[in-house]
Amino acid sequence: MTDTVLVVEDDADVRETTRLVLERRGFAVHTARDGAEGYEMAMRLRPDVAVVDVAMPHVDGLSLTRALVAAGGCPVLLLTARDLPDDQVTGFEAGAFDYVTKPFDSRVLAARLRALIGRTCAPTGVERYGPLTVDRDAQIVWRDGVEITLSPTELRLLWLLLDNCGIVLTRSTILAEVWGRSGWADDHLVDVNVQRLRARIGPDLITTVRGTGYRVDAS
Structure with a gap:
């Protein structure tokens, strides 16, 4: 079964680039233009993971992450230009599973997503x-x-x-x-x-x- 990814990014160019590089790596990709649309799509589509930009207007990435955690939604990988330790800690405290900084290498992002998806598959019983x-x-x-x-x-x-x-x-x-x-x-x-x-x-x-x-x- 193909792993599904929801990309939530307000910048159209970054959103499209991320979609293309992930599709080339074998993922099925859905995209959302902002946090509100991202939440609705995550709840409706139930993707394996969401790649979420932090700096979005109205509903930012951290708020979206908290909302998905509270609703029992998909795990979140934050994708952002903010690379300070305090920023990363804030992201993890919001409930993110992983944190990748821009600009990113498509191979690294794909590997981190596959590792994240594998890590969230719990044993049976x-x-x-x-x-x-x-x-x-x-x-x-x-x-x-x-x-x-x-x-x-x-x-x-x-x-x-x-x-x-x-x-x-x-x-x-x-x-x-x-x-x-x-x-x-x-x-x-x-x-x-x-x-x-x-x-x-x-x-x-x-x-x-x-x-x-x-x-x-x-x-």
Whole structure:
């Protein structure tokens, strides 16, 4: 099955160029001219991934990313000229899966998209961890029989912690595994997302190991 990509970009030239280079790399590509149209198309078409420009009028890329995360939509790769670490952290905190700066190499963008699509395909099977029941294939989590809505980032974080039950994971390990970043670490990004996950699944399952990282105790 062909991987589908939604390109959300207000600049017509950049939008068309991105569409062409991705189609040449084997993707089926849909395009949207702004964040509002992008959200509607993402909800209707359910693409495998969205490539979203950050600097768009009215509904910018970060707002669109947050909206897609809240609605359980497709994962987002942000495509932008902003390349400072703070900009990247802001993008990941909004819920983006990856971040590529302009100008981009088409081979690199295609490789990052395929890696992202592969990374968001969870293993199959229903599993139980204490009060949690998870169906990784359907991307559904229940606590004590009640379904919990989690964002794509929260799901990736939960899968990682559950796969390492009883093991302390450092913040740098979590950052590398969940966000694909090993060259730099930002404790705040990890801490914020762990707190969000705790608020969803309950504060009793994730233990903070001071000065090191986090551990899940659910058997």
